[in-house]
Every structure is written in C-alpha cells, then in structure tokens.
Amino acid sequence: MPALQDAGRKGHRAQGMPLSGAMDPDAYRSANLLCGNHPDAVALELTLHGASLMAEAEVWLAHVGGGSLLYINDVPAPMGRLLRVAPFSLLTFQPAGRGCRSYLAMAGGFAAQIDLGSGSTYAPARLGGVQGRSLQAGDLLTPAAPGRVLTARTQLSIPIGPDGWGAATWGMDVRLDPATAPDTVRVLAGAEWEAFSTEARQAFLEASFRVHPDANRMGYPLQGPALAAQGLGSMRSTAVCPGTIQVTPGGTPFLLMSDAQTVGGYPRVAHIFSADLPACGQLRPGDDLRFVLGSISEAEEALEGRQQWFRGLEASVRCRFDA
Amino acid sequence: MEPWRIYALGDRALTVSFGDTLSDLLSETVLSLQQALQADPIPGVEECVPSYATLTLYYDPAVVRASLPGPPGLSVSERLASHLWQRCQQPTPTGSASSPRLVEIPVCYEPDFGLDLDLVAVHAGMTVDEVIELHLSRTYRVYLIGFVPGFPYMGVTDPRLDIPRRAEPRQRVAPGSVALAGRQTGIYPLETPAGWQVIGRTPWTLFDAKRTPACWLSAGMEVRFRRIGLEDFASTSQPWP
Known part of the structure; x- marks a missing residue:
C-alpha cells in the first residue's frame, strides 16, 4: 500500500528502531528536488499497487521511480518533471513494466505524523505517516509547508493544458533515471564471509538469485542455491543494517532493506555497496539478481560518484527556482 | 579475554568486536567505549549501536574523509578503523562510575x-x-x-x-x-x-x-x-x- 516516507528515522538504532525511510532514496530525493523541496521532505512511496488520488487544490508534483506510471485525468504524465496540476484533477497510478517503487513528491512536502524526528511510516510501532499506517481510502494529504515552489510559481509559469495539467520542459536526464532495477549489484564481503565454504562463496558469486514473493520493506528472501555456513549455530546477535545480506539456518540469503531490524544473529555473507542499494528498492518479486565482489575503496568511490551525480541534479534544479 | 577486532559492516559502518560471549564484563566494555565516543565524538560518526559484545558505528564517509586525515590510497573505512583502534587502546574506565540503574x-x-x-x-x-x-x-x-x-x-x-x-x-x-x-x-x-x-x-x-x-x-x-x-x-x- 502507498505510504508516506522520508529519509528515515536516524539516530535511534540503539533503541532498536529501524532506520526506515524510502526504499529507493535516489528516486525519492530526486522527486523532492524537482519540486523545489529539501531532498529529505516527506513524499509518498507507491509500491506496485495502483492508487488514485484527487487533487482538491492546485498542486505542484513530481513523480520519479519504477513500478507505476502516473496518469493525470487519464493522460500519461512524464516522469522526472515538475508537474502543475489543476484542482479536481484525478491522479491514477498504473502498473509499469519494470521497477517496484515510485515516489510522488509535492511542493512543500506532505504533512505527516512526526515521530522521533521522522515522518516515515513504520507500521509495527504505528510511527510516522498518516496515523502510523499506510494510506487508506478517504485520507486527506496536505502540504507540510509552502516551500520553494512559491518562487517557482512566479518564475516558471508552467501553463495548465487542456487536460488539466502541465509539465516543466526541464527535468531529470532520462538516461540517469535512477529507477532501474539492477541485474547485478556490487557487494563487500561480510563479517562471516570466511565462515562460508568455498563452494558456498562460489555459488553466491556465480549463481543468480530470485527475489521471493515474501519480499517487503524489511527485506527480500532470495531464492537460489542454499549457502551453508559452518559452525555458526551460536552466533550472538550483533548489528545489521540495510544492505546486509544475512543467511538463515536453511541457507537462504536474505537482503535487509529499510525496515530491517537493528540486530541479527545470522551470519552475514556480504553487504551491498551503498551506491547500489537504492536501485535494490526497485527489485520486485521474481526479479533475478547477481552479486559481484568489490573492494571497500571501490564502494567508497562509487558512493562518492553517486553523491556527485546527485549534487549535479540539485544544482541544475536549484537554478530553476532561485531568482 | 577474547581478541578484539574491528570489521566493516558494509561501506558506512564499522563494528568493534570484543568477543562473542554473554558476559557482563564484555557488555561493560562495549558501553564504556560507547560513552567514551559520546564524550569525545568522531566527526561523521552518526550512531553507536551496542550489542552483547560489539559496538557498531554508523558514519557518513564524506564527513569522516574530511575529518580524519590519512595517507592517500587508504580507504575511509580503514582510516576510521585505525583511528578507532587507537581509541580502544586508551584506558577506558571499566565499569560505570555509578552503579547501573x-x-x-x-x-x-x-x-x-x-x-x-x-x-x-x-x-x-x-x-x-x-x-x-x-x-x-x-x-x-x-x-x-x-x-x-x-x-x-x-x-x-x-x-x-x-x-x-x-x-x-x-x-x-x-x-x-x-x-x-x-x-x-x-x-x-x-x-x-x-x-x-x-x-x-x-x-x-x-x-x-x-x-x-x-x-x-x-x-x-x-x-x-x-x-x-x-x-x-x-x-x-x-x-x-
């Protein structure tokens, strides 16, 4: 179900609080930037399922990510563009061929219940979002703050077309669209990497793993060859985080995502590069995934590159809003 | 006493491990290091998460890169690990100053x-x-x-x-x-x-x-x-x- 998310509930992991937040932070932050918002403003996360929203006032929106295509008044609206939408327009999200999650950002951000400094929905503890839950029919979403778009409104003059909406002529470069589900991701060896047999390590790096239907915001069980770890039956619980791949006693790798628990007692075979983790938010059940081993320096370089790409997007968008 | 070690938990976290047993002494050691890092924080370290015998530090690599100088070619993770290793060598008060609540x-x-x-x-x-x-x-x-x-x-x-x-x-x-x-x-x-x-x-x-x-x-x-x-x-x- 669609739910409000932000950059996550940081700083409370010592209390057992999952990080939460958008599953594809790159798509989420991009959508916010395109609306003139702070990149960490509250946005709506849509997961495969369709949804329909009625705009009761004129709104400025951006839609970025996979899994859904946005139609406004039955006309397909472009992704990665600032959209100006007339009052009483109907927004519907239809299934897209690929990807899993998309983000609808609204100029000013969405108002959310803020718990422990974050508006991210974390349903098990009823935190954030709309009363700590995903959206239900009848919920009214309102802007948190007018935001930068007030400048934009005077500067941009996006005309509203005959279909009740208009799109900015500028936006994200489609080739750099972050919303593509990966077929290969880079990993670092986990703390228990050496505890896996040579065959298991080889299988992990050579086989293809399929995302299980039980995949959710906590993580994805991965179907593939069983990975046996030796002599780790009595491991004490220790920290795990989004991107950690732990292996259950049955040998199933489990990729931890945004709502993952803060500690775990299963051996950790690997960790996804932080730069490659946002795209993993676009994996849907049935997608196939391969792992390739990299070094810590490569991981840091890749993350730096990702951040540079984002700063570039931020700079190119900001000049549209600043007078 | 089990050997200490510091290992990477991906590219944004390090874990200091004091062992793998259930013991009050190890737990005290973990919390002492946590307190020491709270009293004298390392720029870029965002959260410290204690477990039975480990303390995990989550950090922002860009901030740590800027704040911890190191030889070129050494990764941020390695620089932070080396800095932490030195911190762990410093005598930390074993046992809290006040008795636990x-x-x-x-x-x-x-x-x-x-x-x-x-x-x-x-x-x-x-x-x-x-x-x-x-x-x-x-x-x-x-x-x-x-x-x-x-x-x-x-x-x-x-x-x-x-x-x-x-x-x-x-x-x-x-x-x-x-x-x-x-x-x-x-x-x-x-x-x-x-x-x-x-x-x-x-x-x-x-x-x-x-x-x-x-x-x-x-x-x-x-x-x-x-x-x-x-x-x-x-x-x-x-x-x-």
Whole structure:
C-alpha cells in the first residue's frame, strides 16, 4: 500500500528502531528536488499497487521511480518533471513494466505524523505517516509547508493544458533515471564471509538469485542455491543494517532493506555497496539478481560518484527556482 | 579475554568486536567505549549501536574523509578503523562510575498471559510455580535493545530455564509479553510476531515514541521482576524517567 516516507528515522538504532525511510532514496530525493523541496521532505512511496488520488487544490508534483506510471485525468504524465496540476484533477497510478517503487513528491512536502524526528511510516510501532499506517481510502494529504515552489510559481509559469495539467520542459536526464532495477549489484564481503565454504562463496558469486514473493520493506528472501555456513549455530546477535545480506539456518540469503531490524544473529555473507542499494528498492518479486565482489575503496568511490551525480541534479534544479 | 577486532559492516559502518560471549564484563566494555565516543565524538560518526559484545558505528564517509586525515590510497573505512583502534587502546574506565540503574518490573504469570508456562515447566521438569520462582530469583542485565523498538535482551537466566525458541513463531503476541529463549529473557514491547516462549505479561509500556527517551530500558540497566496478580494488572503505575 502507498505510504508516506522520508529519509528515515536516524539516530535511534540503539533503541532498536529501524532506520526506515524510502526504499529507493535516489528516486525519492530526486522527486523532492524537482519540486523545489529539501531532498529529505516527506513524499509518498507507491509500491506496485495502483492508487488514485484527487487533487482538491492546485498542486505542484513530481513523480520519479519504477513500478507505476502516473496518469493525470487519464493522460500519461512524464516522469522526472515538475508537474502543475489543476484542482479536481484525478491522479491514477498504473502498473509499469519494470521497477517496484515510485515516489510522488509535492511542493512543500506532505504533512505527516512526526515521530522521533521522522515522518516515515513504520507500521509495527504505528510511527510516522498518516496515523502510523499506510494510506487508506478517504485520507486527506496536505502540504507540510509552502516551500520553494512559491518562487517557482512566479518564475516558471508552467501553463495548465487542456487536460488539466502541465509539465516543466526541464527535468531529470532520462538516461540517469535512477529507477532501474539492477541485474547485478556490487557487494563487500561480510563479517562471516570466511565462515562460508568455498563452494558456498562460489555459488553466491556465480549463481543468480530470485527475489521471493515474501519480499517487503524489511527485506527480500532470495531464492537460489542454499549457502551453508559452518559452525555458526551460536552466533550472538550483533548489528545489521540495510544492505546486509544475512543467511538463515536453511541457507537462504536474505537482503535487509529499510525496515530491517537493528540486530541479527545470522551470519552475514556480504553487504551491498551503498551506491547500489537504492536501485535494490526497485527489485520486485521474481526479479533475478547477481552479486559481484568489490573492494571497500571501490564502494567508497562509487558512493562518492553517486553523491556527485546527485549534487549535479540539485544544482541544475536549484537554478530553476532561485531568482 | 577474547581478541578484539574491528570489521566493516558494509561501506558506512564499522563494528568493534570484543568477543562473542554473554558476559557482563564484555557488555561493560562495549558501553564504556560507547560513552567514551559520546564524550569525545568522531566527526561523521552518526550512531553507536551496542550489542552483547560489539559496538557498531554508523558514519557518513564524506564527513569522516574530511575529518580524519590519512595517507592517500587508504580507504575511509580503514582510516576510521585505525583511528578507532587507537581509541580502544586508551584506558577506558571499566565499569560505570555509578552503579547501573535497577528497575523492578511487575509481571502477571496468569495462564492467559503465560502462554508457554506449561511447556517451559515440562521442558525443565518442574512445576509452573517453580519456573516462576526461578524467573523471579535473579537480577538481569539489559545487554541490548533490538529486534523491534524497545525490546530488551536480558540475561542470564537460571540454567534450568534454558529453553529453545519456538519451532514456529507466534504470528502475534500482546505488548508486554515476557518471554524466555536460551539463557535470556525479554519483553515484547509491541504487538509483533514472537519466537520466544511467553511466560507472563507486564502491564507496563516499554516503548512510547511520544516520550523522551522513547525506550523505558536501555543497555546496561538492571531488571528484577515482581509477581503481581490479575487484580493488580491495571493498577500498577509505571515510573517513567
């Protein structure tokens, strides 16, 4: 179900609080930037399922990510563009061929219940979002703050077309669209990497793993060859985080995502590069995934590159809003 | 003493491991390092998460890169690990300056709440009352908060209460459910799936996002349980710090 998310509930992991937040932070932050918002403003996360929203006032929106295509008044609206939408327009999200999650950002951000400094929905503890839950029919979403778009409104003059909406002529470069589900991701060896047999390590790096239907915001069980770890039956619980791949006693790798628990007692075979983790938010059940081993320096370089790409997007968008 | 080691938990976290056993001394060491890092923080380190014998630091690589100089070619992770290693060599006060805070938690062991009491009794070869007595007989240390917000991993229980987790976890337990697994006891703060053996329930709240701190317990605290009857379940008032 669609739910409000932000950059996550940081700083409370010592209390057992999952990080939460958008599953594809790159798509989420991009959508916010395109609306003139702070990149960490509250946005709506849509997961495969369709949804329909009625705009009761004129709104400025951006839609970025996979899994859904946005139609406004039955006309397909472009992704990665600032959209100006007339009052009483109907927004519907239809299934897209690929990807899993998309983000609808609204100029000013969405108002959310803020718990422990974050508006991210974390349903098990009823935190954030709309009363700590995903959206239900009848919920009214309102802007948190007018935001930068007030400048934009005077500067941009996006005309509203005959279909009740208009799109900015500028936006994200489609080739750099972050919303593509990966077929290969880079990993670092986990703390228990050496505890896996040579065959298991080889299988992990050579086989293809399929995302299980039980995949959710906590993580994805991965179907593939069983990975046996030796002599780790009595491991004490220790920290795990989004991107950690732990292996259950049955040998199933489990990729931890945004709502993952803060500690775990299963051996950790690997960790996804932080730069490659946002795209993993676009994996849907049935997608196939391969792992390739990299070094810590490569991981840091890749993350730096990702951040540079984002700063570039931020700079190119900001000049549209600043007078 | 087990060897210390520092390992990367991906490219944005490092774990300092003091061992892999359940011991108050290791837990004290972990919390001492946490306190030392709170008193003299490393720029870029965003969170420290204690576990039984490990402390995990989450960091922003860009900030750490800027704040910790190091030879070119050395990764941020390696630079931070090396810095941490030096910090760990410095003498840290073992044992907190003040004795750990002790709290007493009321538990009702009525059959409606102690869903697995009979099973635990059979497993231990004793009566239900003896199981309850043994659970009440010790002061437990909170080693860490994890699994879900506010869940305390406490130990160690009497060896006779050592019992494996349920083969099939319950889909849901009531908040406040007090449970056993291995030599540990814990309390489910929220309505969640539960793999531990439930022996009672406390009326008190362990996690409340509207309060500061949101967790009633924290790592390093000590807990005793006090038996209450069903009639007292609604009337015990909780001292929130």
